[in-house]
Amino acid sequence: MGTCWPKPIDNLPSTTKFSSPDPVNDDSKTINNSNHANNNTHQIGRHSEADPNPLGEGGAGAGNGVPPSGKIITRNLKMFTLAQLKYATRNFRPDSVLGEGGFGTVYKGWIDEKTYAPSKVDVGMPVAVKKSNPDSEQGLKEWQAEVKFLGKFSHPNLVKLLGYCWEDKHFLLVYEYMQKGSLETHLFRKDVAEPFSWDTRMKIAIGAACGLAFLHTTEKQVIYRDFKAANILLDREFNAKLSDFGLAKLGPADGMSHVTTNVVGTYGYAAPEYVATGHLYLKSDVYGFGVVLLEILTGQRVLDLNRPNGQINLVDWARPFLSDKKKLRKLMDPRLEDKYPPKGAFEITQLILNCLEADQKSRPGMEEVLETLERISTIQMKPKEFKTKARRDQQPGNHHHRSPRHVHHGGGRTSRARLCDNLTAARPRFID
Numbered sequence: 001m002g003t004c005w006p007k008p009i010d011n012l013p014s015t016t017k018f019s020s021p022d023p024v025n026d027d028s029k030t031i032n033n034s035n036h037a038n039n040n041t042h043q044i045g046r047h048s049e050a051d052p053n054p055l056g057e058g059g060a061g062a063g064n065g066v067p068p069s070g071k072i073i074t075r076n077l078k079m080f081t082l083a084q085l086k087y088a089t090r091n092f093r094p095d096s097v098l099g100e101g102g103f104g105t106v107y108k109g110w111i112d113e114k115t116y117a118p119s120k121v122d123v124g125m126p127v128a129v130k131k132s133n134p135d136s137e138q139g140l141k142e143w144q145a146e147v148k149f150l151g152k153f154s155h156p157n158l159v160k161l162l163g164y165c166w167e168d169k170h171f172l173l174v175y176e177y178m179q180k181g182s183l184e185t186h187l188f189r190k191d192v193a194e195p196f197s198w199d200t201r202m203k204i205a206i207g208a209a210c211g212l213a214f215l216h217t218t219e220k221q222v223i224y225r226d227f228k229a230a231n232i233l234l235d236r237e238f239n240a241k242l243s244d245f246g247l248a249k250l251g252p253a254d255g256m257s258h259v260t261t262n263v264v265g266t267y268g269y270a271a272p273e274y275v276a277t278g279h280l281y282l283k284s285d286v287y288g289f290g291v292v293l294l295e296i297l298t299g300q301r302v303l304d305l306n307r308p309n310g311q312i313n314l315v316d317w318a319r320p321f322l323s324d325k326k327k328l329r330k331l332m333d334p335r336l337e338d339k340y341p342p343k344g345a346f347e348i349t350q351l352i353l354n355c356l357e358a359d360q361k362s363r364p365g366m367e368e369v370l371e372t373l374e375r376i377s378t379i380q381m382k383p384k385e386f387k388t389k390a391r392r393d394q395q396p397g398n399h400h401h402r403s404p405r406h407v408h409h410g411g412g413r414t415s416r417a418r419l420c421d422n423l424t425a426a427r428p429r430f431i432d
C-alpha cells in the first residue's frame, strides 16, 4: 500500500492512567429510506437500530435509551471526568469552538503531554474535545462507534483518539488537535490566503486514500460510510487524517459482499446503490472518495444550491468535462492558476470517473486508488506547459473558466441560498 502503514496500538505514554483492558459542514444531509420520516426538511427520515452490545466484548451495552454513567473497557484510552474536560476547555467557551458536526460541537482544550491532566491555555498540548448533545440517542451511538473503531486503530492517516468521558448523559471524546482544521474549511473558503497548490492537493488525496485503504484492508474490514471533506482533518504539514467514525461499520462477514443497513450518510457523497437499497459495500466508500477527489480538483462543493440549475450537483455537472481532455481547464479550480500538470490532472479525472462508476463492482479498490494517486503525484509540469501558462497570464482579462464558482447571483441572497446555508450548517445525518 505504498506509504500506507499501521502503527502499533500502544501509542500513549505509559504514565497515562488508562481504564482496564479490552473492549467503537459541512453539509451532511440525512438520507434515510426508512418509514420514520420526520419533519426536518433535510432529513428523509430517521431510524434507530439498537445494538445490544455496541462496545464489543466487555463494553457497556447501550442499545436502548441513554445509559447511566459508565466506563468503557478499552486498552489505551484515558477516561476523563467532565470536570477535567471543563477545565481543559475553559468551560466549553464559545471562542474555543473548532467546528460543529451533525452530532457534536468540537472545542479546543489543553492537557499535560505526559499525564493528560487538564491544563491551562497554551500549557502542555492542545486537544480537540467533542461534546455530543446530551439528549441525543444518535449522539450516543456515534460516540460508541468512534470509541469502538478509533479506540482500536492507530494509523498516521486516522486522527488519534486520546480518551473519552461518559458521565450521566454527557458523552465526550478527546482527540489529537489538528492544526489546519478540516479539508472542507480550506477547500471551499473564498477568502483563504493561500489556496492549496497542486502538490498539496495530491498529498491530501493520498493521505486520505491511505487512511481509507487501511480501514478496508484491516483484518475485520471497516466501512467508513461518511467520507467527505468535512471529515478529513489536516495537521500543520497538511497530512490528512480521517476523523469522525460515528457512522463507521464493520464490513461484510461470512462471504457476503455487503452489509444491509438503514441508509445513513451525507447527500452527494453517499453511493447510489447504498441510497437505493441500503446495501453497503466497501466500494460504497470508494464512490465517496471519488466525490471528494472531484471537490479537490474543482474547489467546488458536491452540492451547492447557490449554483444555477444544472450545476447544483457537481458530479452531474462535471461528468461530461471529466471524459474530455479538451474541456479539462473548464473543470479545474481557478485558484490553481494553471499551475498543475495537465497530464496528471487528466489522469485524476479518469480515476474520478472510475470511482464514480454506477456499478460498485466496476470501481477500483482503495489500494488500487492509492497506487494510482501515488503514480500521478510524480507527474510534473513540462517546461512547455510553464511557457503556455506564462503566455496565458499575459493575455488581458484571461479568465478561462466557466466553473460554477463564477456564477454570481444578483441582488440579495435568495431563499435557495439560505436553504443551502442551513443545509451546510445543520449537517443532519441519518443514522441507523
Ligand SMILES: Nc1ncnc2c1ncn2[C@@H]1O[C@H](COP(=O)(O)OP(=O)(O)O)[C@@H](O)[C@H]1O
Binding pocket: 025, 026, 098, 099, 100, 101, 102, 103, 104, 105, 106, 128, 130, 142, 159, 175, 176, 177, 178, 179, 181, 182, 185, 230, 231, 233, 243, 244, 246
Ligand atoms: N481533532 C480535531 N482538530 C481540529 N478540528 C477538529 C478536530 N475534530 C473535529 N474538528 C472540527 O470539528 C468539525 C466537526 O467534527 P466531527 O468529528 O466531524 O463532528 P460530528 O461527528 O459532529 O460530525 C470538523 O469538521 C472540524 O472542523
Ligand SMILES: [Mg+2]
Binding pocket: 101, 102, 230, 231, 244
Ligand atoms: Mg463530521
